[in-house]
Amino acid sequence: MRRPDASVDWLEVLPCCIGEIRIMHRAAGSFTVSHRDDTGLEGLAVYRDADAAIELARYDDAGRYRSLKTAPNLRHGWLFVLDRLEQAREVIEHFYPGRAAAYQTWRSGELRTTPLRETLGRQTGMYRASAKISERQADELVGTFCRSDGGCLRTILWKRDAAGASPSTLLPKVKFDPEFDQTGRDEAARPLLCQEACNLLVAAARNVVKGGQ
Amino acid sequence: MQRDFRNSALLIVGHGSTVNPDSSAPNLAHAADIRRRRLFAEVACCFWKEEPSMRDALLFFRDSSIREVYVVPNFISEGYFTQTVIPRELELSGRTTERATGQAWHYCGPVGSHPMMTELLLQRAVEVAPGVPEKETSLLIVGHGTNLNDNSAVAAKREVEAIRRLDRYAAVLNVYMEEAPLVSDWAKLAQTANVVIVPFFVSDGLHSYEDIPVLLGIDVGPGGSATDRKNAGEVFRQNPYHLCGRNLYYASSLGTDPRFAEIIVEQAEAFDRHRTLPMESVTESLVA
Numbered sequence: 001m002r003r004p005d006a007s008v009d010w011l012e013v014l015p016c017c018i019g020e021i022r023i024m025h026r027a028a029g030s031f032t033v034s035h036r037d038d039t040g041l042e043g044l045a046v047y048r049d050a051d052a053a054i055e056l057a058r059y060d061d062a063g064r065y066r067s068l069k070t071a072p073n074l075r076h077g078w079l080f081v082l083d084r085l086e087q088a089r090e091v092i093e094h095f096y097p098g099r100a101a102a103y104q105t106w107r108s109g110e111l112r113t114t115p116l117r118e119t120l121g122r123q124t125g126m127y128r129a130s131a132k133i134s135e136r137q138a139d140e141l142v143g144t145f146c147r148s149d150g151g152c153l154r155t156i157l158w159k160r161d162a163a164g165a166s167p168s169t170l171l172p173k174v175k176f177d178p179e180f181d182q183t184g185r186d187e188a189a190r191p192l193l194c195q196e197a198c199n200l201l202v203a204a205a206r207n208v209v210k211g212g213q
Numbered sequence: 214m215q216r217d218f219r220n221s222a223l224l225i226v227g228h229g230s231t232v233n234p235d236s237s238a239p240n241l242a243h244a245a246d247i248r249r250r251r252l253f254a255e256v257a258c259c260f261w262k263e264e265p266s267m268r269d270a271l272l273f274f275r276d277s278s279i280r281e282v283y284v285v286p287n288f289i290s291e292g293y294f295t296q297t298v299i300p301r302e303l304e305l306s307g308r309t310t311e312r313a314t315g316q317a318w319h320y321c322g323p324v325g326s327h328p329m330m331t332e333l334l335l336q337r338a339v340e341v342a343p344g345v346p347e348k349e350t351s352l353l354i355v356g357h358g359t360n361l362n363d364n365s366a367v368a369a370k371r372e373v374e375a376i377r378r379l380d381r382y383a384a385v386l387n388v389y390m391e392e393a394p395l396v397s398d399w400a401k402l403a404q405t406a407n408v409v410i411v412p413f414f415v416s417d418g419l420h421s422y423e424d425i426p427v428l429l430g431i432d433v434g435p436g437g438s439a440t441d442r443k444n445a446g447e448v449f450r451q452n453p454y455h456l457c458g459r460n461l462y463y464a465s466s467l468g469t470d471p472r473f474a475e476i477i478v479e480q481a482e483a484f485d486r487h488r489t490l491p492m493e494s495v496t497e498s499l500v501a
């Protein structure tokens with residue numbers, strides 16, 4: 001991975017929080033990456049190979065598969081000690097795939113967002129039915145599925161439709177604010193951006209439609 | 214000579230899964246492998262059902278030195294995903310799509326359609342049953358079968374015919390999970406003392422850990438092997454199984470083979486080779 005422009009670099013200033021992760025400078029020029037809950041804890045399992053994050057990202061504390069990497073259920077108990085900031089980027093990419101690129105594009109002012117109705121309307125095959133979700137159902141679904149406490153830690157940038165309707169009236173305004181720390185810890189944090197509804201939400205919309213029939 | 218991809222990126226597209234942790238694992242492993250070889254300026258994965266999504270991948274490769282992006286679907290065959298979903302999500306309009314930045318995205322053939330697949334299936338068969346005489350062995354290639362808009366059964370048939378022509382095994386047969394000839398009829402279909410079974414899938418999962426073993430008559434234990442992480446894959450380490458008076462050798466899904474990484478790179482190279490041919494001699498992938 002090449003180094004992005006400093007202006008769009010989310011690791012420009014350390015320590016830095018991204019989602020449930022904290023990235024810090026350490027003595028002797030090395031870097032650490034850990035769960036924010038684990039900061040300063042002893043006895044963490046130490047990793048030096050960035051690719052170890054692939055497996056750590058896959059399961060929660062109870063060993064269950066995490067189908068959404070930005071869900072607030074990142075497992076605890078690990079610590080990456082890395083010589084280069086590039087390796088820290090790789091670790092973050094494994095924990096939160098694709099989020100660095102979304103952040104950079106957003107900081108460059110070039111991030112295109114897609115309204116939910118457009119995402120649903122584009123679907124084919126088994127997901128075509130998702131477009132039939134009603135406004136009220138969509139409001140409820142997004143309000144529960146995407147909520148930061150228990151759903152997903154991303155900051156929603158898309159609108160519900162081309163007219164600019166809010167994704168859900170049930171979500172607090174801060175869910176759409178990239179300045180807000182979605183973990184609720186109220187620290188300075190870089191946002192995990194959602195520029196377009198994920199496939200999980202599309203699948204959930206389909207289930208709502210199918211279940212409603 | 215290997216082509217110079219230093220100003221190019223590679224994007225490996227996979228299906229991914231919301232329930233199977235092993236679905237995306239081979240894609241990530243192949244990407245890491247190719248990355249280590251430093252052939253491309255960047256190597257990334259994207260998925261239909263996992264992160265990063267194909268839509269996220271539209272934001273990758275922003276370094277202006279990257280002039281070309283090779284998109285390689287890690288799928289067994291052309292079908293609904295390669296012809297409809299991937300072009301739509303990645304906004305591909307043909308074999309090559311030029312982005313507003315001038316960056317060219319090349320849409321390569323799926324991994325399973327590469328001619329090296331035959332060799333890989335054979336290597337897998339030899340490795341799972343080392344020293345077993347091929348002339349006294351039936352080789353069974355497992356495909357899904359009856360999948361909507363999916364040509365994986367066609368691909369599996371093509372491979373079986375190619376291996377049969379080599380005249381190495383006593384018999385080479387197609388079997389499917391959901392259509393005849395069925396996996397569960399293996400003992401009737403194969404006449405030899407030794408039987409080798411290779412699933413022609415891009416990743417392991419419930420099918421290879423549990424469904425196929427159950428259809429073969431292998432005792433996967435209470436709850437099956439897939440439910441217990443530590444035991445997932447154990448089913449491939451107990452060969453041979455002595456069932457119905459035969460020696461049965463069961464391989465993991467072909468896509469877990471590290472040599473798949475080589476084929477992914479090969480598909481990018483194949484794109485370039487075909488680029489110099491006149492358009493009509495190239496099998497156009499249908500872009501819906």
Ligand code: SF4
Binds near residue numbers: 154194
């Ligand atoms: S649509 Fe976006 S915010 Fe909602 S769950 Fe999916 S990734 Fe999270």
